[in-house]
Amino acid sequence: MANTDPIPVGVLFSTSGATATIERSQAFATFFAIDEINAAGGIHGRELVPIHYDPQGMPQQYQLLAERMIRENGVNVIFGCYLSSTRKAVIPVVEKWRKLLFYPTPYEGFEFSPHVIYTGAAPNQNSAQLADYMTRHFGARVYMIGCDYIYPYESNRIMSDFILEVPGGKKLAERYVPLTATEKDFLAVVKDIKAKAPDFVFSTVVGQATQRLYQAYAELGMDAQQTPIASLTTSEAEVAEMGASAAHGHMTSAPYFKSIASAANQACIARFQQQYGPDIAPNMAWEAAYFQTQMFAEAMRAAGSDQYDVLLPHLLGREFEALQGRIAIDAGNHHTSLHPRIARVNASGQFEIIAGGSTAAVMPDPYLVTHPGASWNNLAQATEYRVG
Amino acid sequence: MADTPATAQRAAKPASSQRSTLELFRHLRHACITIFHPEDQNREVLIQQLHRIGCQTVALWPPTPQLPADTELVIFLLDAEASAKKKLPWLTPDSAIPLIGVLDYENPTTLETATALGCHGMLVRPLQAKGLLSTIILTMHHCQQLKTLRKRNQRLEEKLQAAGEISAAQAMLAHARGISATEAYKVLREQAMLKRVTVEDIARALLQTDGLLANPAKHR
Incomplete structure (x- = not known):
């Protein structure tokens, strides 16, 4: 007799709180993938049922709700988390219960849990490329501004290393604001940026605060064409919130942008918007959330179970034709090989891809301590700012 | 960390070195x-x-x-x-x-x-x-x-020993020539420069000679 029991899967993204916009896009990408999987017959006829709770951006809630999903709803896998602090809160839970967390967000690296699959960019897949591009095209005098938590600290350290390897490289300032920072906080920072006149600004501001930084930047008359803000996390979701005029001219490094011209990408976005409307902007975190759910389904079909020990061998080394290009989960470090790209926001608020996107994926190196200069300087030559 | 929003903006620790990574x-x-x-x-x-x-x-x-x-x-x-x-x-x-x-x-x-x-x-x-x-x-x-720390400790021990030897040699020279300790040091230093060795080496050599020259008639 065939097993027709539905399969509960955990979805742990905040739909309220400081990071609600970006996490909502991750949640809906997960629902979207689950819908498609079910429409295609589920897992050998078994339906995937998303169990979603809203942890409101609070690490303790993530921990509590992860535990609840596992104990009360019987999930074996959880798709979730944006902020590093929330991932850190969930890891002990999945380790204790021998479950698996899929984490679809770029983060600062230096982590490995056997119970996590990391599908967002590691620093060698976004920071290295951004540092290289910015120092070549704008100069190596950088002003750093970030939110006050671990991801900005570590990202700034990594960025500093890249910058200081470039002749004339200099860190003019490194400032931190709370996740709840207001435009007033940023006006003071932008005044200081103006006074110090860097070649570019490196921002690790995330969530709601992002739009306030860019708005303050525009308000005080900083010219994004000449001195852009470069970011690893400012995506289509944040740009939609701040508006095209505040975003125009700024740069982001990520493996995926909505504007990737491929037929597969455009068709997928059309399907998504047909189902969920135009309010959720596809972005790097959305794409990772989408493909990791699809990969889980493929792996579970092959494994015949979603239990950790049975499922994991079918995930490690697995390749997938994602919207960004062909990707694979690295068997050694559980991170994913990805296709770095750099894009700049145009006048209509769309990201135009100006570098990267080569067919060769970049292997994840989450414990990257430093790049020897040559290896990342050559990296750009391989893809010399090919548009597409 | 969303759970600990600092109310005030803070400036990062000043970068003490060019390199930010250990x-x-x-x-x-x-x-x-x-x-x-x-x-x-x-x-x-x-x-x-x-x-x-x-x-x-x-x-x-x-x-x-x-x-x-x-x-x-x-x-x-x-x-x-x-x-x-x-x-x-x-x-x-x-x-x-x-x-x-x-x-x-x-x-x-x-x-x-x-x-x-x-x-x-x-x-x-x-x-x-x-x-x-x-x-x-x-x-x-x-x-x-x-x-x-071990290296530094060793260096300090050597220095301490040398200082003792120099002051002993100084005293001996001052006594033998009837000059002041400062003048004796000057003599030691000139000798060291002349022979292109350290003051400690000259002092040590002098102390060894002293052992040979010592006679019962000598004071102290």
Whole structure:
């Protein structure tokens, strides 16, 4: 007799709180993938049922709700988390219960849990490329501004290393604001940026605060064409919130942008918007959330179970034709090989891809301590700012 | 961390050096690590995590008396057989290479053995990926500090001894020539410059001669 029991899967993204916009896009990408999987017959006829709770951006809630999903709803896998602090809160839970967390967000690296699959960019897949591009095209005098938590600290350290390897490289300032920072906080920072006149600004501001930084930047008359803000996390979701005029001219490094011209990408976005409307902007975190759910389904079909020990061998080394290009989960470090790209926001608020996107994926190196200069300087030559 | 929003903006710690990353980390990237541990799940976890970090590893069992060339860190299973009985030459509190012992028990007996043998760091089985980088970094850091302090200590001891010798030679010269101590020092220094040796060397030579010249008629 065939097993027709539905399969509960955990979805742990905040739909309220400081990071609600970006996490909502991750949640809906997960629902979207689950819908498609079910429409295609589920897992050998078994339906995937998303169990979603809203942890409101609070690490303790993530921990509590992860535990609840596992104990009360019987999930074996959880798709979730944006902020590093929330991932850190969930890891002990999945380790204790021998479950698996899929984490679809770029983060600062230096982590490995056997119970996590990391599908967002590691620093060698976004920071290295951004540092290289910015120092070549704008100069190596950088002003750093970030939110006050671990991801900005570590990202700034990594960025500093890249910058200081470039002749004339200099860190003019490194400032931190709370996740709840207001435009007033940023006006003071932008005044200081103006006074110090860097070649570019490196921002690790995330969530709601992002739009306030860019708005303050525009308000005080900083010219994004000449001195852009470069970011690893400012995506289509944040740009939609701040508006095209505040975003125009700024740069982001990520493996995926909505504007990737491929037929597969455009068709997928059309399907998504047909189902969920135009309010959720596809972005790097959305794409990772989408493909990791699809990969889980493929792996579970092959494994015949979603239990950790049975499922994991079918995930490690697995390749997938994602919207960004062909990707694979690295068997050694559980991170994913990805296709770095750099894009700049145009006048209509769309990201135009100006570098990267080569067919060769970049292997994840989450414990990257430093790049020897040559290896990342050559990296750009391989893809010399090919548009597409 | 959304749970601890600072109310005030804060400026980051001033960058003390051009490099923002610890030299230790940079070095670790290609460090050669020797592992003395039987082949099992623990060793597998250890090797995999070291490779993720980017280290080179050599895994051997039983422990060899000689460390493989280029070894910069040793992680070894500390059991009675491997340590106390075998007398491994590299396992000494004077080791310049950082040593990390792998233990099964965190009891006073085991910990005392580990410290007495010269472990700079310890790991407890079952080994896991988490915490390994911290242990390695702390071990290397402290071992390096120990090395620096030992060197400095040795230099200071030498200096102290030299200072004693110089002042004795000064006194002797002043007495013999009937000049002041300051003038005596000047003479010593001139001699040192002339012979292109240090003042300590001249002082030492003079004191040795003094032993020969000494006669019962001499004062003091």
